Amino acid sequence: MSLSQVLYHLKEGADQVIETSCAVVILKGTKAYKVKKSVDYGFLDFTSPEKRRSALLRELRYNQRMAADIYLGVEEIAGESVLVMRRFDNSGVLGEQSSNDPAWTPDLDLMHNLGRMVGRFHAGSEICRDPQHDNNVKYVIDSNQRNIEVFRTQLGAGAVDAYNAAIYAAYEAVEPDVLKRFADGHVRHCHGDLHLGNILVENGLPVLFDCIEFNERLSQIDVLYDLGFLLMDLWVRGHGDAASRVLNVYLEQAARLEDDVHSVYAGLKLLPLYLSVRAGVRCHVNANYGGEGNYAMDKARIYLEAAHRFLEIAPPTFTAVGGLSGSGKSTKSRQIAPASGRPPGAVILRSDEIRKRLWACPEYEALPHEAYTPDETDRVYGEMFTLAQTVAATGQSLILDATFREAAWRDKAQALADQAHVPFRGVWLDVPAADRAARVAQRTKDVSDATPQIAERQQTVDLATLSWHIEP
Secondary structure, eight states, X not given: OOHHHHXXXXXXXXXXXXXXXXXXXXXXXXXXXXXXXXXXXXXOBXXXXXXXXXXXXXXXXXXXXXXXXXXXXXXXXXXXXXXXXXXXXXXXXXXXXXXXXXXXXXXXXXXXXXXXXXXHHXXXXXXXXXXXXXXXXXXXXXXXXXXXXXXXXXXXXXXXXXXXXXXHHHHHHHHHHHHHHHHTTOXXXXXXXXXXXXXXXXXXEEEEOOOOOSOTTTTEEEHHHHHHHHHHHHHHTTOHHHHHHHHHHHHHHHHHHSXXXXXXHHGGXXXXXXXXXXXXXXXXXXXXXXXXXXXXXXXXXXXXXXXHHTTSOOOOOEEEEEESTTSOHHHHHHHHSTTSXXXXXXXXXXXXXXXXXXXXXXXXXXXXXXXXXXXXXXXXXXXXXXXXXXXXXXXXXXXEESOOOSHHHHHHHHHHHXXXXXXXXXXXXXXXXHHHHHHHXXXXXXXXOOOHHHXXXXXXXXXXXXXXXXXX
């Protein structure tokens, strides 16, 4: 039986047939059946049954890392391989929700879980030691250049030339840092296509699916470049607060799981390049969609403009948010982070999270009293300030979230900003004890161990001694 005959057989009684450039997906009952087309695009070759089978087996194996209950197996039908999947409700895909509802906004608790999930996935992914993959982002930059050039007239020759000049200059400026990421073990077998269209929500939890299996130059990549697709997608769709939440939770999770915490944060130097390259990918992918009207090409222009804008680096800021327990430091920090500096906003270093990490304590479990001695608190602030230096050196904006009750800690924050030649702003949140205690009593799933009693007993700071901006 030929490939076309197998497809004809599978399509009988189908509820829906979906075709892409390289595959056919048949939805039938509770299952979805995927068959590779006999095509050769250079970067993929499915022109024989053996090649199609090999590709489907890789797709099964790679995706079972994240979605084992969706990717069920590979079956043989008359000599042709078919990937069998559990059918799911497409309305649960975040990309579908965003496209179908102009008023859609991501749930920030879901984004928190998503950032944590991606951090865990990357920490458990196999490290790439093959030197041919030490610089795969340059491979994508070159590929983008060729693919975008095809649509030079439609996209605008001036815009295309300006972007090409900007992206190659940006790459050359950080090439040693790109290669260092490989040497330090941050190039791993990643998802490769981590945008909203490949994230499903089931039972309130995110599920990553449809990773890249056909080209290791696109999947053996820097973990931050992998995350960058999601951050870029959220940012361009106008969801800066969601992108900020994903980034910050991801960094906190990676800090808990990776051996070198400072290497995790040092990689942020490459984030503008990575976001730009990801937007460049979406530019030519949308331009290739075609279809009626100018919708796809208009989207391609939006992504080209975004790709260039990611390289127009906004100057960083350095903010410290202080106040007693329950004053709203974390809320304030998350509010101002997305608009601070370059996309997707400021890195938030939370003293409560750092304390939990130093004690290897889960985020929502309480620490023993011994974790709150003066010496331990000094250790927490020391770690926060050292990380702050690392972040400031990357050009990403920074927010320190801590009580800052001691003048020495406030002075240290100011000194670090001065050393980095970054404008400093200190914000002190002044809230009455009763109000703070009431807020703490209402908390659920919070990294802070403060109780209402602690909030009420905390010694107030003499506001007259503060040089920071005071907010109620």
